Amino acid sequence: MTRKQKRLAVIGGGMSFIVAAVLLVMFAFSNSVAYFYMPADLASNPVPPGTRIRLGGLVGEGSVVRGAGSTVRFAVTDASGDLVHVRFTGILPDLFREGQGVVTEGTFESGSDVFTADTVLAKHDEKYMPKDVADRLKQQGLWKEEQAAK
C-alpha cells in the first residue's frame, strides 16, 4: 500500500466507527427514551399499551392501598382532576407520601387502564421536588410557595 492508501484506510476506519456510533445513538433514541406525561395529558392523548413513559403528578390523597405482599396501588392526579391508577411492586422511596409529587416509570398493559410502574421516584430530600412535576404544577397553579421554600 502506498502512504496515501494507508492514510485513506485509517481515515475510512475512523469515520465508519463514528458513523456506526451516530446510527447507534439514533436507533437508541428512537427505542429507549421515555416521554413525560401527566394525567391530564393521558386523558386527552392516550398512549398505546406497551409504550414506556414517565408518569408524574401528585399522589392522590387516600389512594394508597397496600395489598398483601409487596404490591402497592396508588393514584396519580393533577390539577385537572384526572386520575391514573398505578400498580407497583417493590419498595417505595422514603419520601413517597400522599399529596406529594411523584414520578413513576413503566407501561400500560393492553386492555387495562392501570399503569404498571417498575420505578417510582419521589423527592430526594425536603428541599427537592421532581422538576418535571414542579414545572407543570406551577403552570397549573397548584404550586405552593411554602412547598418550594421548605
Next chain:
Amino acid sequence: MIIEIGHYALILALATAIIVSLVPLIGARRVDQAMMDVGPIGSVVLFALVAFSFGVLTYAHVVSDFSVKNVWENSHSLMPLIYKYSGVWGNHEGSMMLWLLILALFSALVAVFGRNLPETLKANVLSVQAWISVAFILFILLTSNPFARLDPAPAEGKDLNPILQDIGLAIHPPLLYLGYVGFSVCFSFAVAALIEGRIDAAWARWVRPWTLAAWTFLTLGIAMGSYWAYYELGWGGWWFWDPVENASFMPWLAGTALLHSALVMEKREALKIWTVLLAILTFSLSLMGTFLVRSGVLTSVHAFASDPSRGVFILCILLLFIGGALSLFAFRAPRLTAGGLFAPISREGALVVNNLILTVACGTVLTGTLYPLVLETLTNDKISVGPPFFNMTFGLLMAPLLVIVPFGPLLAWKRGDLLGALQRLYAVAALAFVAAVVFFYLQHGGPVMSVLGLAAGLFLVLGAIADLWYRAGVGKQPLGIAWRRLKGLPRSAFGTALAHAGLGISVLGIVAVSTFQTEHVLQMKQGEVTDAGGYTLRFDGMKKATGPNYTEDRGHFTIARGGVDVADVWSAKRIYTAGQMPTTEAGILTFGASQLYVSLGDPTDDGGIVVRIWWKPYILCIWGGALVMALGGFVSLSDRRLRVGAPRRKAKALQPVMEPAE
C-alpha cells in the same frame, strides 16, 4: 468578626488572582523576569488567602455559628463532629469554596514544583490558572457568598441533608474535585502552549504527571461516589446513568484518552494538535459538569437549592473559557507542526484507536445527557434518557476497546508486529475464555452472552500479566535473569499493567453482577426465613433505637448457610429529627467479593414488613478494579522518568491525600 475576615480574605484573593492573571502574561511577552516572577509568588499567596477563607468557613461550621446563613441552613448543633467538618462542602456555597481551594492548590503546586519549567511557559500557565480562579471567586462573591450573616442569629440549625451525613461526604467530593479541577492544569498548559505558539515532546512530559494525578483522583472519586450511592440510597444500584454521574464520567473518559495521547506525543512527537485539543476538551467537560450540577438545570442529590442567577453565571464562565480556548486553538493550531509518522499497526496506532473509541463513547454519553435538556428548551417535550440508552450505545461502542487493550503494550512503536502480538496473546485469550466458561457454569443461570463479557474481563487481567511476563522474558531467560529484568522494568510498565488489569477486574464485577444477581421483594414477619444467594435469612423482628440526631426502626436478620448461623445484620429506616426526613439504611454483608444487601420497606397491615434482598455476586470487584486502576496511576506517578523537568517530590506530596481513599 472572624467571619468578616474570611470574607475579606476572599476579596483579597480576587485582587491577587487578577494580578496573577495579567502580570506574568505580559511579563512572558516582554521576557521580563521580574514580571514573570509574580506568577509563582502570587499563586502561593492566592492559595494561602483561599485556604484561610476556607478555614474560616470550616471554623463557623465546627463551632455551629448559626449567625452565618450557610451554617444555619446546613448544620445542626447535635450533628457528629466529622459531619460538621464535611458538611462545609455539603452545600452549594461550600462546595464551590472547595472547588476554588483545590484550584488554588493546583496553581500553587505548579508554582512550587514547576521550577524546571521554561520561565515563559510557567508564567503563561499560572496566568491561565489565575483566569479560572478569577472567574470562580467572582462567582462565589457575587452569587454564592458563604459568609452571609443572619440577624438575629437563630438558636438552632436546619440540619444537613441526612443522605449527606455519611463518611462518604468526607471523601467523595475532595477526591472528585482533585480530579475534576486537576484537569485545569492540563487546560492551562494547553492554552499557554497555544499562546506561545510552540509545543514539543517536553510539553507532553510536563503535562503527563498532572494528567495522571488528576485522572487517578477522578478514578477514586467516581468509584467512591458510586459505592456511596450504592450503600446509602438503599436502591441496590451502583450506577444509574444519572446526568450528574455522567458529568463526572465524561471528563474521566476524555482524561483517559488524554493520558494515552500525551504518551504518544511524549515518545513520538505525534498527535500534537489532537492532544492540545483533548486537554482543552477534558477541562471543558469538567466545567460543563460543574455547570450541570451547580446550576440547578438538573435535579439530583447534588443539586442543592438552586438559583437561576447562578446558572446563568456558570454558563457565562463555561462559554467564555470553552469558546475562548477553542477560538485560540482554531487560530493557533495550524502553526503547530506535525510530528513523527507511524504505521497503522503500531503502538501509536493502537493508542489512536483507544482515543477514537474513548472520545466517541464520551460523545454518546454527552449526547444522551444533553439531549433531554436541548429538547425541553426547544420543544417543551420532557423525556428521560435512561440506562437502556447508555447500555446500548456506550456499552456496544466500548466493547471493542476491551479486546484491543492487551494488544497495545505488546506492539512496538512506529511499526508493530500484529502477528507476533497475536501469537503471544492467543494462549491468554484461550485461557480467559475457558476460565469464563467454567466461571459461568459454576454460577448457573444467566444469558450465555455474558460469557463473552467475563472472558473480556479475564483477558484484560491476564493480558496485563502477560505483558509483564514477556517483558521480563519469563520462559526464554533463566528464572534469575527474568526476575532481575522484571525488577528492572520502569515503574510506568507496572502502572500500565495495573491500570489495565484494574479495568478488567471492574468489567468482571460489572458483568458478574448484572448477570448473576438475584433480587427478592417479599413480605416478612418475625421468625420467617427466605433464601438468597445460597444463604438463608431469618427475620428476627424490629427494634427501636435512637442516634445523636435521629431515631430509627431497625430490623435484625440472621444469616445462615447449611443450617449454621454465619452472620447477622441490621437494616433500618431512620427519621432525622430536625427535618423529619426519613432515610433507608441498608444492611450489607460482605462474603468475599460478593454482598448480601437487605433494605427495609414499609410495614404491611398484618404486622409484617416489606423486605428487599439482593444477592450481589462479585460486586466488590467493580470498585476494587477502580482502586487497582488508581494504584496503577500512583505507581506510574512514582516513575523516575516522569520526573524529568517535573516535580521531584511530587509523588511524595500526593501520598497523604491518597490515604483516606483506602
